[in-house]
Amino acid sequence: MVTDSAQVVIVGSGMGGGTLAWGLAQRGIDTLVLERGEVLPREPENWSPRAVFVDRRYKPDETWLDDDGNEFHPGVHYVVGGNTKVYGASLPRLRERDFGRTEYPSGASPAWPFTYAELETYYGQAESLYRVHGTVGEDPSEPWRSQPFPYGPLPHEPYIAEMMRRLEEQGLHPSSTSMGIDVRPGGTCVRCQTCDGFPCRLGAKSDAETCALGPALAGGSVRLLTGARVRSIELDDHGRVARLTGDVNGEPLVVDGAAFVLSAGAVNSAALMLASRTDDHPLGVGNSSGLVGRNYMVHNNTHLAAVHPRRRNDVVFQKTMCVNDFYADMGDGYPGGTLQLIGKVQGSMMKTHATRAPERLLDRMAARSVEWLVMTEDLPSVHNRITVDANGRINVSWRRTNYDRHEALLAQAKRILRKAGYTGIFEQRFGIDMNSHMCGTAVAGTDPATSVLDPWCRSHDVPNLFVVDSAFFPSSGAQNPALTIAAQALRVAAETDWTSAA
Numbered sequence: 408m409v410t411d412s413a414q415v416v417i418v419g420s421g422m423g424g425g426t427l428a429w430g431l432a433q434r435g436i437d438t439l440v441l442e443r444g445e446v447l448p449r450e451p452e453n454w455s456p457r458a459v460f461v462d463r464r465y466k467p468d469e470t471w472l473d474d475d476g477n478e479f480h481p482g483v484h485y486v487v488g489g490n491t492k493v494y495g496a497s498l499p500r501l502r503e504r505d506f507g508r509t510e511y512p513s514g515a516s517p518a519w520p521f522t523y524a525e526l527e528t529y530y531g532q533a534e535s536l537y538r539v540h541g542t543v544g545e546d547p548s549e550p551w552r553s554q555p556f557p558y559g560p561l562p563h564e565p566y567i568a569e570m571m572r573r574l575e576e577q578g579l580h581p582s583s584t585s586m587g588i589d590v591r592p593g594g595t596c597v598r599c600q601t602c603d604g605f606p607c608r609l610g611a612k613s614d615a616e617t618c619a620l621g622p623a624l625a626g627g628s629v630r631l632l633t634g635a636r637v638r639s640i641e642l643d644d645h646g647r648v649a650r651l652t653g654d655v656n657g658e659p660l661v662v663d664g665a666a667f668v669l670s671a672g673a674v675n676s677a678a679l680m681l682a683s684r685t686d687d688h689p690l691g692v693g694n695s696s697g698l699v700g701r702n703y704m705v706h707n708n709t710h711l712a713a714v715h716p717r718r719r720n721d722v723v724f725q726k727t728m729c730v731n732d733f734y735a736d737m738g739d740g741y742p743g744g745t746l747q748l749i750g751k752v753q754g755s756m757m758k759t760h761a762t763r764a765p766e767r768l769l770d771r772m773a774a775r776s777v778e779w780l781v782m783t784e785d786l787p788s789v790h791n792r793i794t795v796d797a798n799g800r801i802n803v804s805w806r807r808t809n810y811d812r813h814e815a816l817l818a819q820a821k822r823i824l825r826k827a828g829y830t831g832i833f834e835q836r837f838g839i840d841m842n843s844h845m846c847g848t849a850v851a852g853t854d855p856a857t858s859v860l861d862p863w864c865r866s867h868d869v870p871n872l873f874v875v876d877s878a879f880f881p882s883s884g885a886q887n888p889a890l891t892i893a894a895q896a897l898r899v900a901a902e903t904d905w906t907s908a909a
Contacts (some may be wrong), residue, residue, distance in 0.1 A: 408659045410628040411632060411721060412486050413439035415905060416651065416664035421489020423876035425615030425623075426893040427737050428534065430900025432623035440620065441635040441651070441662065443671075444485035446888040447492050453600040453608040464604060465493060465906045466842070471674075471801040479840040481801075487633060488616030490672070491889065495726060496587040496612050497601040497748060500530050500892040503550040504735060505884035506740075508899070511741055511809050513565030516882035520852045520862040525892050526629075529901075532731060533893040537587040537613040545582035548734035561586055562817050564697025566722045567748070570777065573827040576728065579622030584729045584747060585890075598724040617717075619893075621659055638799070640683040640692045647871050648692075658737070666871045666908040670896075672676045673703070673878040674793050674801060677848035680796045680874075693866040699860050700794055702787035703805065707744075707813035711779040712772070713753065713824040714831035720777055725751040730823075733816060734885065743816040744885035746823075752778045777829070781820050783813040784885045787847055788797030805852035807841050808901055875899055 414437040424440060447465060452458040459465065467485050470478040484490050509516045529655045531554050533539075541556040543822045544550065560583035563571065572831040573579045589611040591594045596611035610617050623629040635655040643649040651662045669676040677700040681691040691699055726748050733743035752773055786808040792801045807813075821832050837843065852858025855867035864879050866872040875896050877888050 412663040419670035425620035426896035491614035529894040541585040548731040663719035713829035846880035849878035
């Protein structure tokens with residue numbers, strides 16, 4: 408049996424867990440991070456489209472089940488640094504309006520239990536920690552900020568600069584994407600084509616391992632145990648977490664501590680709470696509200712490949728521009744969402760969707776296409792939920808919400824691109840297996856009857872249990888969630904009395 412203990416025990420080393428560990432390290436707090444995966448190696452396959460997208464080299468063999476009992480491979484990565492090892496490193500802030508109640512024709516997203524102003528300082532700290540590049544004054548939807556970006560925007564390559572001009576001629580305000588990559592003077596980034604969706608062989612991507620956990624480990628108060636799969640949360644007679652149990656490299660694992668933090672991702676954190684049910688807690692740990700696992704959100708996303716048959720796309724690093732003109736209002740008084748360039752897609756990467764098309768044809772198409780992500784908010788719904796069966800298998804019940812707004816923004820995006828000269832537009836709508844930006848399964852709030860966590864991510868039911876990942880999101884907004892996870896992790900680290908939490 409492997410035993411360990413720490414003042415604060417964190418389950419998961421991704422954006423939430425890694426950033427929280429960094430914040431606790433600044434306070435010298437004894438911290439143990441448990442990660443079920445291992446360090447992702449730096450190897451030639453990091454930059455191989457076939458290895459990453461076709462062979463799924465870095466994804467687990469694990470499958471989840473949908474409502475009909477069909478298996479699917481989820482978009483998760485069990486490695487040190489979590490999903491940030493392969494994310495696109497787009498690190499925008501949520502907009503100020505996203506923290507309030509937002510009305511849509513088909514429903515509403517609720518207000519958060521704290522305001523943008525309460526998180527703003529920590530947004531700035533997270534941008535510095537994750538080396539975010541950006542600029543102020545271009546984006547009509549941008550929120551106020553108390554300090555500039557730590558680094559200036561990434562330069563646009565000529566192909567993208569020309570596209571920006573074509574969009575500006577339509578009265579739009581294309582702006583620079585907030586990006587976390589190391590293009591500082593003397594930085595390690597070489598602006599390659601294998602960034603968005605790939606691990607970085609150079610450590611130039613601002614992932615949780617590189618920017619937060621690694622420096623935290625170097626400080627001496629934080630330790631990391633890899634290969635550690637936590638399977639149960641055990642409570643004592645006073646309703647507090649006494650220990651975590653599981654296994655590490657085939658051996659039983661028992662971890663004691665004073666405070667315990669789940670940062671395994673919105674699905675796995677909720678699944679662990681649900682799987683820890685006992686006769687005294689038949690709904691699972693911290694679930695007196697019955698809301699653990701419910702309100703699963705995953706953004707309404709579609710990839711667009713816009714083809715200009717006479718214009719070759721010679722761009723190397725494509726992900727430098729976004730369009731947020733429709734974020735607050737689609738022209739009908741209701742919000743839309745964001746249009747973002749994604750990393751340049753190569754023909755072999757298209758094979759994951761266009762499975763029957765010859766790769767040579769896909770290569771020719773990719774040489775003349777530019778790729779976008781169309782993202783709109785999905786709304787919390789008690790039907791959309793995570794459950795765990797008797798065998799520990801994760802089940803996902805999911806129906807699209809607020810999809811009329813997505814359809815409207817998608818149609819607008821296609822009109823814009825056609826007017827810019829792109830005659831062929833191909834789409835890939837995200838399904839249950841392309842579950843990027845999962846959130847909402849342990850929502851934060853002030854009322855224990857309608858929320859799982861308090862505004863500082865502490866369980867209403869279990870005073871020494873926290874959930875610090877995207878599970879706490881009451882709503883999803885329509886921006887990438889990573890920076891908000893990091894900002895809240897820094898806020899929780901700084902504003903929690905970890906002595907009393909014990």
